[in-house]
Amino acid sequence: MxxxxxxxxxxxxxxxxxxNIFKGKQRLLQSHRGWDEGALEMARGLKRKLKAPLLEGSHSRLVIDLNRSINHRKAFSEITKRLPQETKDKIISTIHRPFRENARVIVEKQSQVLHLSIHSFVPILDGKKRNCEIGILYDPRRPLETNVAKQLKLSFQANDPNVIIKMNYPYRGTSDGHTTQLRRTFSPKKxxxxxxxxxxAWLKKLKNKNRVIEWIADSIQNSLL
Ligand SMILES: [Zn+2]
Incomplete structure (x- = not known):
């Protein structure tokens, strides 16, 4: 795989x-609504250890959200949703479509692919503390995916029993997203x-990030079918 x-x-x-459109929006761009702080460093570390291809989003989700379908009401942000259709079409054709298409082509060429979409979440949302360090999101209706997700959890815990890991948290794996779209395109086996x-908050306080990336990569390798 x-x-x-x-x-x-x-x-x-x-x-x-x-x-011009993003003038005065620096604070919003810096916030969790602008990007997933720390996610790219983790993704690049995993790319190095796993020697796997990595597709990186080129721009803020405030331009267009690559983890939303183009017809989702939140694909465009409050800053871009009222732009002329022509501008929005250009954003779709130059940013969203190529990103999704690259992923689709990579999956298509292989007999079986484990796609890991790497994100980060804020420790407190709307005043509520999220008591979790790593969330594993998957579709429970897909048996192979479920097996690997459970195996990943066990493997993470074996490496560090103190890390709090939750399944389908802080979001559901079946909500609209990049993985959801690819599940519609490819069979559960492929x-x-x-x-x-x-x-x-967990990523920020890690003393030896490289070592953590290493055990996460090892866990992924151990979970492959
Ligand atoms: Zn994200």
């Missing part, structure tokens, strides 16, 4: 020709789509 890594919310930048969500 081959591994494909993606990082949809890797960056909080925007295309140079959108400077395509296994799992989102790994890392708590940003």
């Amino acid at each position: 081959k591994v494909l890594l993606t990082c949809e919310h890797a960056r909080n930048s925007f295309p140079p020709d959108m400077e 395509y296994l789509g799992i989102e790994l969500e890392f708590n940003q």
Whole structure:
């Protein structure tokens, strides 16, 4: 089984020709609504250890959210949703479509792929503390995917029993997203789509990030069919 890594919310930048639209939006761009802080570092570390391809989102999700379908009401943000259709079409054809298409082509060429979509989440949302360090998101209706997700949890815990790991938390693996779309395209045997969500507070306080990336990569390798 081959591994494909993606990082949809890797960056909080925007295309140079959108400077006017994003004027004065620095704070929003810096926040969790702009990007997944720490996710790209984790994704790149895993790419190195696993020698797997990694697709990185090129711009902020405030331009377009690569983890939403183009017809989802939140694909475009409050900043971009009222732009002229022509501009939105350009954003779709230059940012969203190529990213999704690259992933689809990589999966298509292999007999079996474990797609790991790497994200991070804020430790407190709407005043509520999220008591979890790593979330594993998957579709419980897909048996192979479920097996690998459970195996990943066991393997993570074996490496560090103190890490709190939750399944389908802080979001459900079946909500609209990149993995959800690819599940519709490929059979459960060919395509296994799992989102790994890392708590940003946990990522920040890690003393030896490289060592943690190493045991996460080892766990992934041990969970491959
Ligand atoms: Zn994300």
